[in-house]
Amino acid sequence: MPRSRDVPSSPALGALLDAVRGITWPARRPVHRRGAPGTHVSRLTGASPEFTAYRPYRQGDDPRRLDWKLLARTDRAYLRITSDRATVGTMFVLDASASMAFPEPRHDKWILGGHLVLGLAAVALASGDPVGLVVSGAPVQVARPRTRRGTVAELARLLRETHPHGGASLAEALGRAPHVPRVVIVSDFLGDEGEALLRAARGRLAAGDDVQAVQVVAREELDPPGRALLAVDPEQRRIERALGEETRAAYLAAFSAWRERLARDWRGAGAALHQVTTADDAATAVRRIAHAAFESGVEGRA
Amino acid sequence: MTFLAPLWLGVGVAAALGVLALHFIARMRPAPMLLPTARFVPDLPARAASRAPRPTDLLLLVLRAAAALLLGLAFAGPIAQPSRVSVARIVMLDRSAAVSDHDAAEALARSELRENDVLVPFDTTAAPVRWTSAAAVPEARQAPGDLTAALLVALREARELAPRADSVELVLISPVDEAEWSSAVLPVRAEWAGGIRIERIAGAAGDSSAAFALRAADDDPLGATAALLGAADVPSARVRLVRDAPSAADSQWAVESGGALVHWPREVVSTAPDSSAPASGAGAVITLGTVAVAPWLRGASPEGRPVAWWADGGVAAAERTLGAGCVRKVEVGVPEAGDVVLAASTQRVLRALTAPCGMPGRLGPVADSLVARLAGADGMVAGSQVVRAGAATSRATPWLIVAALVLLLIEMLVRRRRVSS
Numbered sequence: 272m273p274r275s276r277d278v279p280s281s282p283a284l285g286a287l288l289d290a291v292r293g294i295t296w297p298a299r300r301p302v303h304r305r306g307a308p309g310t311h312v313s314r315l316t317g318a319s320p321e322f323t324a325y326r327p328y329r330q331g332d333d334p335r336r337l338d339w340k341l342l343a344r345t346d347r348a349y350l351r352i353t354s355d356r357a358t359v360g361t362m363f364v365l366d367a368s369a370s371m372a373f374p375e376p377r378h379d380k381w382i383l384g385g386h387l388v389l390g391l392a393a394v395a396l397a398s399g400d401p402v403g404l405v406v407s408g409a410p411v412q413v414a415r416p417r418t419r420r421g422t423v424a425e426l427a428r429l430l431r432e433t434h435p436h437g438g439a440s441l442a443e444a445l446g447r448a449p450h451v452p453r454v455v456i457v458s459d460f461l462g463d464e465g466e467a468l469l470r471a472a473r474g475r476l477a478a479g480d481d482v483q484a485v486q487v488v489a490r491e492e493l494d495p496p497g498r499a500l501l502a503v504d505p506e507q508r509r510i511e512r513a514l515g516e517e518t519r520a521a522y523l524a525a526f527s528a529w530r531e532r533l534a535r536d537w538r539g540a541g542a543a544l545h546q547v548t549t550a551d552d553a554a555t556a557v558r559r560i561a562h563a564a565f566e567s568g569v570e571g572r573a
Numbered sequence: 574m575t576f577l578a579p580l581w582l583g584v585g586v587a588a589a590l591g592v593l594a595l596h597f598i599a600r601m602r603p604a605p606m607l608l609p610t611a612r613f614v615p616d617l618p619a620r621a622a623s624r625a626p627r628p629t630d631l632l633l634l635v636l637r638a639a640a641a642l643l644l645g646l647a648f649a650g651p652i653a654q655p656s657r658v659s660v661a662r663i664v665m666l667d668r669s670a671a672v673s674d675h676d677a678a679e680a681l682a683r684s685e686l687r688e689n690d691v692l693v694p695f696d697t698t699a700a701p702v703r704w705t706s707a708a709a710v711p712e713a714r715q716a717p718g719d720l721t722a723a724l725l726v727a728l729r730e731a732r733e734l735a736p737r738a739d740s741v742e743l744v745l746i747s748p749v750d751e752a753e754w755s756s757a758v759l760p761v762r763a764e765w766a767g768g769i770r771i772e773r774i775a776g777a778a779g780d781s782s783a784a785f786a787l788r789a790a791d792d793d794p795l796g797a798t799a800a801l802l803g804a805a806d807v808p809s810a811r812v813r814l815v816r817d818a819p820s821a822a823d824s825q826w827a828v829e830s831g832g833a834l835v836h837w838p839r840e841v842v843s844t845a846p847d848s849s850a851p852a853s854g855a856g857a858v859i860t861l862g863t864v865a866v867a868p869w870l871r872g873a874s875p876e877g878r879p880v881a882w883w884a885d886g887g888v889a890a891a892e893r894t895l896g897a898g899c900v901r902k903v904e905v906g907v908p909e910a911g912d913v914v915l916a917a918s919t920q921r922v923l924r925a926l927t928a929p930c931g932m933p934g935r936l937g938p939v940a941d942s943l944v945a946r947l948a949g950a951d952g953m954v955a956g957s958q959v960v961r962a963g964a965a966t967s968r969a970t971p972w973l974i975v976a977a978l979v980l981l982l983i984e985m986l987v988r989r990r991r992v993s994s
Binding site: 369380502506510515518 | 603604605606607608609610611612613614615616617
C-alpha cells in the first residue's frame with residue numbers, strides 16, 4: 272500500500288503544534304473520574320480540595336464532610352462542597368475511505384483530517400487526557416489511548432503509513448474504538464452507511480460518552496470546476512454523472528441540503544457536528560472546535 | 574470531363590457540409606473527474622451536445638467528408654469527354670457458313686470501316702473488334718450464324734460509341750439466311766431507334782437449295798414434300814435423298830463428287846437401348862432454324878455430327894464425312910397418312926436436311942419483307958439519343974465507390990481506436 276502524502280510532514284506538524292499550544296478543549300459534560308484526577312469537571316463532588324459552595328446538612332449526608340469550624344462559629348451545620356476533576360479519554364475515528372483522497376493528487380481532505388486529528392490530540396494531551404486513534408479501512412488500525420510523551424508522533428506515523436482507499440466502514444471503526452468519554456469522528460460522511468454510523472454514535476451517546484463529528488468538505492466539492500466534466504464517485508465507480516452548466520445548480524442545492532440534513536440528524540442525536548473545509552486553516556479549525564466545546568460545556572457555562 | 578447525373582455532385586457536397594456542421598457540434602462524453610459528491614449531481618445523460626469553436630476530430634472529419642464527396646462523385650458518374658466524330662459505324666460481318674464468299678464480304682467491311690469504328694464479326698457468337706488500320710478480321714468458320722447475337726453486341730457497342738459521335742450507324746453485311754434468323758431478331762432490332770443499313774451478299778448455296786435428287790417409291794409420302802420443293806432426279810444435283818437402302822454406287826458418288834447422300838429410310842425401327850425413348854408418337858424435330866411438330870416415328874439415334882434433334886435432345890439426324898462428300902442419316906419416320914408432309918414446317922425440315930455437306934440448316938434467304946423490317950426506315954441515330962436511351966455507365970464509378978468504402982473503413986478503425994483509448 273503506498274504511503275499517503277504529507278500527513279503531516281514534520282515541518283507542518285511542528286507548525287500545527289505550535290499554533291494549537293495553549294488551547295484547552297473542555298468536556299461538554301461532567302465526566303466520571305477514572306483513575307488520576309485531571310482538568311475536567313467530574314460528576315463527583317467532595318473528593319478534591321477545591322472549594323465550590325456550602326450546603327446545609329441533610330440527614331443522610333456524610334458527617335465527615337461537615338465544616339466543623341463553621342459549625343463551631345455559627346452553630347449551623349453546613350457541608351463543604353468541592354468539585355472533583357477528571358481526565359477525558361479521547362478516541363479519534365478517522366475516515367480513510369477513497370472519498371477522503373480528494374482532490375487528486377493533493378488529497379486535501381485526507382491531509383486536513385489528519386491535521387485536525389493531530390491538532391486536537393495535542394490539545395487533549397496538553398490537558399493530560401489520554402488520546403487514541405482508530406483509522407477505518409481494511410484492516411482497521413487502532414492506537415489505544417495513551418498520555419505519554421510522543422503519542423502525537425506515534426499517531427502522525429500511523430497516518431503517514433495509511434493511504435485512503437476503498438469504501439472503509441466508519442461504523443465498524445467506531446465499534447473498534449475503546450470506550451472513552453469523548454469520541455471524535457473525522458470524516459466526510461459520504462459513505463453509504465450513514466444510518467449505521469449514526470446508530471453506533473447514538474449507542475455511545477446513550478452510554479454517556481461525548482460524540483463529536485467533524486465533517487471535512489473539500490473546496491472543490493462546494494465549488495466544482497465550471498467546465499463540463501463527468502463526475503465519478505471514487506467509492507462507487509458506477510456512479511457517473513455529467514456535471515455542467517445545466518446540472519451545477521441542482522448539484523449545489525442537493526449537496527447543501529444533504530449537509531444541512533446531516534447536521535440536523537447528528538445534533539438531534541446529541542452529538543456535536545463541526546463542518547470544516549479544506550480552505551480552512553487546520554489550527555483555526557482546531558481552535559473553533561475547542562471553543563465550541565467550551566461554549567456548550569459545563570465549564571463554559573460555569 | 575462530364576457527369577451522367579450531376580445532381581449527385583450536389584448531394585455529395587451537401588453531405589460533406591453536413592458532416593462538417595456536425596463536427597462543430599461536440600456531442601461527447603466529458604472528461605471524467607473523481608468527485609466524492611458525484612451522487613448529488615442529477616442523473617442525466619452523460620453525453621451533452623455543445624457548439625465547439627472549431628471542428629472536433631479533424632482526422633475523422635476529413636475521412637467522413639472525403640467519403641461523402643467520393644460517393645457523390647461516384648453516383649454522379651464522371652466520364653471523360655472524348656474527341657467526337659461525326660459518324661461512328663458498327664459493322665456486323667457475317668462469318669458463318671451461310672456466306673459463300675468471305676473474302677468479298679471482308680473487303681466490303683473494310684471499305685465501310687474507319688478508325689475507331691467497331692467491327693462485329695459473327696457466326697453463332699459475336700465479339701466486337703475496335704477497328705484500326707492494323708486490326709484483323711477473324712477467320713470464318715463453317716458454323717451457323719446468329720443474327721440475334723450480332724444485334725445484341727452491336728447495340729451494346731453503339732451505346733459505348735455514342736458519347737463520342739454525333740451519329741451512330743449500324744451496317745449488316747450478311748446474306749440474311751433463314752438459318753441465321755430467329756424469332757428474337759425483330760424484338761432485339763426494335764431496341765435500336767434508327768435504321769440498319771443491310772449489305773446483302775450471296776449465300777453459300779446460291780439457289781441450289783432445291784437441287785436434290787429423290788429416289789423413292791411412287792407412293793412415298795415424302796415425295797409430295799419434295800415435289801413442293803421442286804426436287805427432281807437430276808444427275809447434276811449435289812444432294813441425293815434415298816428412301817431405300819443406299820447402294821455402293823450411291824456411296825461412290827458421294828466420295829467422288831463431294832455430294833451429300835441423305836439416307837432417310839421409309840421404314841424406321843427403334844433400336845434405342847433405353848426403353849424410355851418412345852418409338853412413336855407426336856414429337857418435334859428441330860434443325861438449325863426450324864421446328865416441325867408432327868406424329869413422327871422415332872428411330873435409333875444415328876452416329877455422326879448431329880444436324881437434327883428431337884425435343885428431348887435425342888439425335889434425329891447425323892452427318893458423317895465420306896470422302897469428299899458426306900452421308901447424312903435421318904431416323905425420322907414420316908407418317909404414311911395425313912397431310913403432315915404438305916405442311917410448311919415439314920418442307921423446311923426437308924430443305925434443312927437436304928442441304929449440301931457442311932451446311933446443315935441452310936434454308937435459303939430470308940424473305941425480303943422481313944429484311945425490310947430488319948433494315949427499318951430511318952437512317953443513323955444521334956449519339957445523344959443513344960446515350961439517353963441506353964444505360965450509360967461511368968468506368969470510374971466502381972473505383973470511386975471502392976475508395977469511399979475504404980475511407981469509411983479507415984474512419985471506423987480510427988473511431989474505434991479513439992473510443993478504446
